[in-house]
Amino acid sequence: MTYSELSEQIFQKRSYLCVGLDTDPRKLPRHLLTEADPVFTFNKAIIDATAEFAVSYKPNIAFYEAQGPRGWESLQKTLAYIPENCFTIADAKRGDIGNTSDLYARTFFDSAAAGLAFDSVTVAPYMGRDSVLPFLAYEGKWVILLALTSNPGSADFQRQQLHDGPLGSQALFETVIQTAQTWAGHDQLMFVVGATQTSELQRIRELAPNNFLLVPGVGAQGGNLADVSRLGLTKTGGLLVNASRNILYASDGTDFADRAREEARALQQEMAQHLASLD
Numbered sequence: 001m002t003y004s005e006l007s008e009q010i011f012q013k014r015s016y017l018c019v020g021l022d023t024d025p026r027k028l029p030r031h032l033l034t035e036a037d038p039v040f041t042f043n044k045a046i047i048d049a050t051a052e053f054a055v056s057y058k059p060n061i062a063f064y065e066a067q068g069p070r071g072w073e074s075l076q077k078t079l080a081y082i083p084e085n086c087f088t089i090a091d092a093k094r095g096d097i098g099n100t101s102d103l104y105a106r107t108f109f110d111s112a113a114a115g116l117a118f119d120s121v122t123v124a125p126y127m128g129r130d131s132v133l134p135f136l137a138y139e140g141k142w143v144i145l146l147a148l149t150s151n152p153g154s155a156d157f158q159r160q161q162l163h164d165g166p167l168g169s170q171a172l173f174e175t176v177i178q179t180a181q182t183w184a185g186h187d188q189l190m191f192v193v194g195a196t197q198t199s200e201l202q203r204i205r206e207l208a209p210n211n212f213l214l215v216p217g218v219g220a221q222g223g224n225l226a227d228v229s230r231l232g233l234t235k236t237g238g239l240l241v242n243a244s245r246n247i248l249y250a251s252d253g254t255d256f257a258d259r260a261r262e263e264a265r266a267l268q269q270e271m272a273q274h275l276a277s278l279d
């Protein structure tokens, strides 16, 4: 999906909601446990219930890998089930020396390799340019680079001051955002910024005025959608705000899909208001 197609979806659906498919078999409603593939059955119901309100889906790969080959199969089926008009994110947080990154990129982008063809993959920037470039070699595919993550540990490295960054003294996450833009344009590069990091969002928008930001951390992690939207929205949308647990596990009963739909609808309705206030 291209930048303008994603932007078009956002204004058509009046939503920048990304539903996180962090599907944990231990949290599934009991009545699904007799299904042949309970994870896929659950994901299918969640997608059916939320597709009207979401522009993106983000399976977190850890939840599938932890189940071995069975999990990989559920992931393949889930990806194939996500509607064409939704942007897909493999939240895998990969990155290694070039030839290894090359295989990670094949895993998530080339369906002939592992049966997966995501639109994008999350990548850790720590190993630098040559660890990221193999992902960018795929035309039409996106890299979503971790910049300032939502967790408390983001202070350990990402907020550390560097004294000889491109602008002199600046935080490591600022260097990541500036330097990565010399590797790819905003049509192929997004940044992860936690919803819990709104104190830095204005600065991040100055550094990356045109890049989409993937913002996890509303709901279960306490991030505030209104603040994220006020500081992060742009004329093209510019945001994908993820919610996982709040939607997936709104109920653990037979009404789980209805409750997930209500949660997704509530987020979409607030997003529609924020988009309307852009005019």
Ligand SMILES: O=c1ccn([C@@H]2O[C@H](COP(=O)(O)O)[C@@H](O)[C@H]2O)c(=O)[nH]1
Pocket (backbone or CB within 6 Å): 020, 022, 060, 091, 148, 149, 150, 151, 192, 193, 194, 216, 217, 218, 219, 220, 221, 242, 243, 244, 245, 246
């Ligand atoms: O900085 C980051 C980067 C990624 N995540 C991921 O997003 C979801 C958030 O789930 P919630 O249940 O809505 O809290 C999850 O997959 C994380 O691994 C993040 O939270 N923060």
